[in-house]
Amino acid sequence: xxxxxxxxxxxxxxxxxxxxxxxxxxxxxxxxxxxxxxxxxxxxxxxxxxxxxxxxxxxxxxxxxxxxxxxxxxxxxxxxxxxxxxxxxxxxxxxxxxxxxxxxxxxxxxxxxxxxxxxxxxxxxxxxxxxxxxxxxxxxxxxxxxxxxxxxxxxxxxxxxxxxxxxxxxxxxxxxxxxxxxxxxxxxxxxxxxxxxxxxxxxxx
Numbered sequence: 001x002x003x004x005x006x007x008x009x010x011x012x013x014x015x016x017x018x019x020x021x022x023x024x025x026x027x028x029x030x031x032x033x034x035x036x037x038x039x040x041x042x043x044x045x046x047x048x049x050x051x052x053x054x055x056x057x058x059x060x061x062x063x064x065x066x067x068x069x070x071x072x073x074x075x076x077x078x079x080x081x082x083x084x085x086x087x088x089x090x091x092x093x094x095x096x097x098x099x100x101x102x103x104x105x106x107x108x109x110x111x112x113x114x115x116x117x118x119x120x121x122x123x124x125x126x127x128x129x130x131x132x133x134x135x136x137x138x139x140x141x142x143x144x145x146x147x148x149x150x151x152x153x154x155x156x157x158x159x160x161x162x163x164x165x166x167x168x169x170x171x172x173x174x175x176x177x178x179x180x181x182x183x184x185x186x187x188x189x190x191x192x193x194x195x196x197x198x199x200x201x202x203x204x205x
Contacts, residue, residue: 027053032138032186036065038198043067044075046200048138057083059135065198073195074098081135081151088114088130091151097195103152116154124154134169137189141181142167 029051036044044065051058063077074097081091088109095103106117113127126149132142133149134157142148147156153172160168165181175192189200 027051030139033203034138034186034200035203036063036198037201038067038196041067043198046138048135050139055085056089059083059133059139061135061138065196067196072098075102075193075195079135079151081133084109086131088133088149091133091135091149093151095152105152105154107149107151107154118154126154128156137169137179138186141165141184141186142179 029049031050032048034046034048035042036046044063044067046061046063048059048061051060059079059081061077061079063075065073065075067073076096078094079091080093082089088107090109091105091107093103093105095101101119104119107126108115108117113125114130116124116126118124130149132140132145132147133151135151136142136148142159142161145159147158148169149155150157150171155172157172158170160170162168162178167179167181169177169179171177173194175194177192178190179186180188185202186200187202191198191200
């Protein structure tokens with residue numbers, strides 16, 4: 001009889017623990033899709049995913065552009081970014097143009113700030129805390145944000161509010177990108193990509 005009671009108690013404890021674990025480790029995911037448009041023609045796509053699990057939030061974005069101006073251009077952007085709470089933990093950016101490496105940047109939080117490794121050789125340190133990075137522009141309207149971290153270049157860009165839920169981002173090369181939001185969601189962005197200028201347009205759900 002005592003053995004039966006013990007088994008019942010053990011099963012009850014396991015059930016409670018599993019319930020608590022499932023509630024504690026709840027995961028949510030959000031995926032956004034955008035078209036890349038150049039001269040009124042769709043030349044690529046962008047997929048951005050946000051996954052939250054406890055205090056960690058994972059952002060992934062994948063961009064593919066294929067067009068021809070003077071010659072064929074094929075661009076691929078891969079972003080993997082992790083936030084711990086409201087602070088950047090790591091980011092990894094890999095960009096290729098015509099299947100050749102263009103930029104490879106890794107950022108990792110340390111006790112003294114952030115260690116930035118560019119193209120696997122150039123090491124830099126960012127001492128300021130990072131609360132907002134460019135990948136967040138797809139998911140979160142930058143209200144009350146005046147700068148954001150560029151995961152690609154390893155420095156900060158300026159953000160200027162233009163009013164009516166529109167914002168301008170200026171990078172270290174003075175290139176300007178404009179972002180337009182509705183109900184807190186990104187609807188369109190005008191991007192100066194250096195090689196070409198294009199628009200990012202949210203697909204209708």
